[in-house]
Amino acid sequence: MLVPFLFELRRRKVPVGTGEVLALARALEAGLHDSSLDGFYYVARALMVHTEAHLDPFDEAFSAFFKGVEIDSIKLHDELLDWLRDARDEVAELSDEQREWIEGLDVDELERLFRERLAEQTERHDGGTKWIGTGGTSPFGHSGNAPKGIRVGGPGGGRSAVRVADARLYKGYREDLTLDVRQMQVALRKLRTFARLGGERELDLDGTIEATAKNAGELEVVVQPPRRSNTRLVLMMDVGGSMDPYVHLCSRLFSAANKSTHFKELRTYYFHNCIYGHVYATERFDKPVRVRDLMHELGNHYKLIMVGDALMAPYELMAPGGSLDLGDDRGVEGIAWLMLLQQHFPHSIWLNPEPRRHWTGNTIEYVRRVFDMYPLTLAGLGEGVTRLMRGGSGAR
């Protein structure tokens, strides 16, 4: 039961590794879970989950695994112990210290305690204070009210761990759901890079003190270039039409980017459906900017984030003159514009508010071949930002 649970956690993208399992085993050995499923829930949660974003997947996995199941806590324990015993031989990634610890683990003692209790009980036991049974206050048994009891099958009283897990209180903290301004800001913050650039104009206080002290008290001034954020970002957003349902999401991203103070420069432009000869400085499309001019002006050290659902009629993407755009660039297809942009900005990503499952069988498929596409969720934004920082070739 336990080992599959761990794998289930991994399947739900809760990164559980050897370190977590060892910690759990140590906690169980110390009796921290008080031999109850509820206790186990809290102990496991404290040790397996490292960020509130994983609380909800953990709850899901827990309730999927332990709901309605007659839990035999003793088996649960045995299983972990067996597995640990195997791990002694098998898990290669253990450090020496960890292996030593597993070796020192008194598995037998732990088993003995459980078995003793089981063996000493020979008849069905209801009520009472010591043995496994029902309705008692012994730490073993079920339906009892010992707050730290083992529950051997059957529903427990009070608010059980499965019920806690079932309530899914942490849904709001999931990373794969769409996000609010603040979370976006945190994600965008990763984009900042600092560099000491320019002339040496700032007094390096520590350096000066150090140098002066070393110089036997003769003042020696040390200067350094100021530390400045070095990130320049271009944000291009699709507005109108099929993007209307996502207007809140986009405005949140926009205000997050705007509020972030750690960019040296942030430019925002708007487009409708796809990029043609012009992008617009306002949402009302009244200040057109030629894309060619833009590319001329902005060097390739700018990072580009495109936001849009990339859904449109195929001809809008593929046919020359498929756009409503005015001007002299009408002969160029939308997709060609996208490729131009992508080639010009080696650090570029596309954020798509459409769920990933809708990304095939429509124009998204073509846009994805040009830009690295990520869903507009916290996890997606995080991945995208990492991709932006890493750089490298964009098209897949």
Place this chain on the structure above:
Amino acid sequence: MSADFPRFHGTPTYLTNEGLEASVNCALVLERPLLVRGEPGTGKTLLAEAIAEALAMPLIRWNVKSTTRAQDGLYVYDTVQRLYDSRFGDHDIDDIRQYIKLGPMGKAFASTERAVLLIDEVDKADVEFPNDLLNELDRMRFFIDETQQEIVAEHRPVVIITSNAEKELPDAFLRRCVFHFIDFPTRELMEQIVRVHHPDLEASLSDQALEAFYAIRDMSRLRKRPSTSELVDWIAVLRRAGIGEVKLEAKLPFLGTLLKKEQDLVAYADQLAGGRRWRS
């Protein structure tokens, strides 16, 4: 199955729940740092005080600021003082040890009894800050280069780290911590908390205040939702002013104690008017 380690069950003034106790006890037994996250005002910092009080250990605080470096927590070599002293020749400046000042972490390591070390608001500092602490937190020892002296923790301190989730913390750091996310208290727990702070509060006022408080928290457009500490303060003000009952209405007494942003006050009035209010 032994119970020979001290267990934490809260204090008379700090109420806990099973989840929090399990996390604290895990941290105690596994001797790992406990990382506490949660909304502002849910008592993250108070937790360290409560643990120190419950387990009768000294508490050493380290308030992290944006300029804090990991080194500051270990020790500082006061070169300026030494430079000063050298000018007058009335100190023995060859003994560098007197210019080594231990930081909070250094003090916790050097303490002769097990101490509680609170690293408050770890996310305020630079992104790399938590990573710089990893080695010292793991091994509980560090080396003072200037004096060739090693500080080794005789008793591994109980390390409590709080974070407002302003910045993401590095994975390597997270992996080494026991994690706990402090929920916003449920209404029942909140009643108990209020009772702890105001033991002789009339039940009717407590009910009404909580009613209004949770209604305000549920309002959708608030930027900063009021938290426990604001509620406790608000009730204190209400009682001081001799107000016996409150009702959720446009003129809630001392609303400023709960809502501290002007936009929130506007949003509050807006929502109570059911959106019917004309915008001027």
